[in-house]
Amino acid sequence: MGTAQQTSRQHLVSQVLLKEFTMPEPKGGSRQLLPFDLHNPGRVHKRMPTSRCGWAENFVAVDSPSVEALWGDVERRVPAALAAVHAGTPFADPLHVDVLRDLVVLHYVRSLHYRDVHADSIERARTRLIAKVITQYPEQLRLEALRETGLYLSGPAALGAFAERLIERSTIMRDRESGKLFRTSIEDTFHKMRDLASTRRLEVITPETGQFLIGDNPALTLCVKESRTIYGMAFGDAQTLLLPIGPKHLLSLGTEDVTLTVPQSFVDRLNAVQVHAAHRYVYLHPESGLEPFVERAAQRRPAGDRTI
Template structure:
């Protein structure tokens, strides 16, 4: 049996999800959606197939087949669950609720936001470890430096440089450089988040009017305080975790399984959160009419205004 090959072009947004935001092209009937580049809001944005959207190169840089298989276990069950949402019966089958909740968790973990959090966390741990070694084991450092280099290190800068050199040779740091540490972390975090999310119920939210869009960091923790919508906090500090699953549906983890209809103002508010949280792109249904709305929000984002 052949060994699965490393996948370089890795979708962060499931194509089955992006397809919900597509419309058939008049010329050939191919399904396409509208990517909007938030770095260049004034440009002409062209429709594209889902295969060209929502992916990055080497997100998991090593042993990607194992995590692709993990994502695939969820994504294969999504079409039936989405069909139940469209039919207005998302809670009729408990398995549909489970897979939709897993879909939210998958997009929370398989994201550029999570990768940034992981990178920052590892760097902070590395910095703390260097400081700890210098403070608690200065003589051991000097002896090891003398053994390796023949030099006696006296000043804190020299000790720090040698401590950093030792730590960079550790298995953990080598795994960081190869990408193995991130691959292991993302898989472990998915399982932990899945367990945490299993204690929450599922809210299926539908607009009275208007449409949802989806950003390239689509699953977001949210907390509303004094009419202000905040996002990006730790899951344990959030009121909910949301994920748009189509122009007319958004999932939210809450206290009970329920279907909610929300006003246009609330839809706009959540769309602005998607725009602000995105790395670079949001994706629209081609007939949504949201381009002027997104362009205004993107211009405010470029100007540093991220209020919601």
């Protein structure tokens, strides 16, 4: 029996979701959307099919078939749930609510933002461990260095370098380098986040006017305090976790299952959050007319500030 092959080009934004932002090309062409490159906001942006959008190279670098199967289990059930949203009956079937909530969680975990958080947490843990070993076990370090190298290490810099060398040889660090640690982490986090999100209800939000867009880090934690909109905090500190699912619909994890209509000002603020939180691209319906809005928002993207 054959083994599933590693997938190099891995979609972070589900194609089933990106298709909601597409329209058919003239003369029977394929459905396409408009990717907007935030690194080059002034360029002419060309329409593309969903297969060319929302992906990363080797996002999960080892044993990707296992996570692809996990994502696929959710994504296969999404079209029926989206059809219920379009029909105005998102809560008629509890299974649709479950899959839409899972779709939000999937995009929160399967994201460049989560990969960065994971890498930062591992690096902080490595730094703390090196400091702990130097402080609590200096003599053991000196003896091990003497045994391995024949050198007696005296200064803290030499001890730190040797401690780092030992830690880099550990199984967990080797798993980090191979990508195995990230694959395990992303699967575990998805299951934990799905359990946490199951206690939340689902809000289906529709614009009074205007359209939503979607970024390449689309599922975002959000907290509104007075006139400030803050995004990107830990799930437990957020008021909601939201995800655009089409130009006319956005999902938000809240306190009750409800459909809401929001004014243009609210749509603009959520669209600005998508632009600010994106890694590089946002995706628009080709006839949304949002290009000038995105270009202005791209020029105001702050470095490190997660407040709008």
